[in-house]
Amino acid sequence: MHKVIYSSKDTVIENITDFDLGSTLECGQCFRWDKNDDNDYTGIVSGRAARVIQQEGRLVFKNTTPDEVNSFWYQYFDLGTDYGRIKEILSKDDPIMTDAVLFAPGIRILRQPLFETLVSFIVSANNSIPNIKRVISALSRMWGEEFRYDGKTYFAFPGAKALAEGEICDLQLTKAGYRCDYIKRTAGMFFENPLTANDLKAMDYHEAKELLRRFPGVGAKVADCTILFSGSHFRAFPVDVWIKKVMEQLYLKEETPLQKISDKAYDLFGNMAGYAQQYLFHYARMNRI
């Protein structure tokens, strides 16, 4: 069980296992965390920010109350889930996965706000990570609420209304290119019919995916990323070029179309396919497959 300690404005969670802050924040599931000079990270989620540092089994939230850690960040980092058990189940009778989990034993799937995740992955399509971060930062600076934390100013990710009504396509301020139109239209639809991760959870996985795909700029991969990285369904298995290569090379042994890779992933990993995707993705990048 985790022990939460509060001292001199910091909140510390002790006895954390199967968790690595760096690989969790740098595996490409989130775009608003930056590494500082020290080993700490500063991140913005919705309208709040945190500076976090990991010291082995301790996770320190700088200038943050235990109340905020308990009510928000604990869930966000998915600290209530037993990843040791997940890795054990995935590794059983699977030598490939046994190897893969060792490359990123502390990775976790964040539970991120739905609208922010949806827009972020629309931006991610055919884009590079530095560019994605720039665009999201610009959207927030232009149309997000300003707030302060730890003596600095930050900008919340904008709400659907702000993006739907903002002149986000006319000016070249966000550098989102042709994705501007997708963002604006998606924001408009989202504002008309708001949706939460809990709504998606209440549906069947396929139903949730189909629903998300109705938003412009959302195809199979973006829909799966949104479902997985908002913590809605953990069988979502986003297939990008890396995952395609690693699945073909290690499991399927032949060229396979994208949709079929998704199906095979469910056959192999079932409701834990999403976790498997994270380990395999990390493995592929580390080994430059």
Added chain:
DNA sequence: CTGCAGGCCGGCG
């Protein structure tokens, strides 16, 4: 200068 980055859309066969 060309190619490409964690895809999606639309038009064509």
Added chain:
DNA sequence: CGCCGGCCTGCA
């Protein structure tokens, strides 16, 4: 229907 070329932008 499934396939495939084009695409904002920044960077190597």
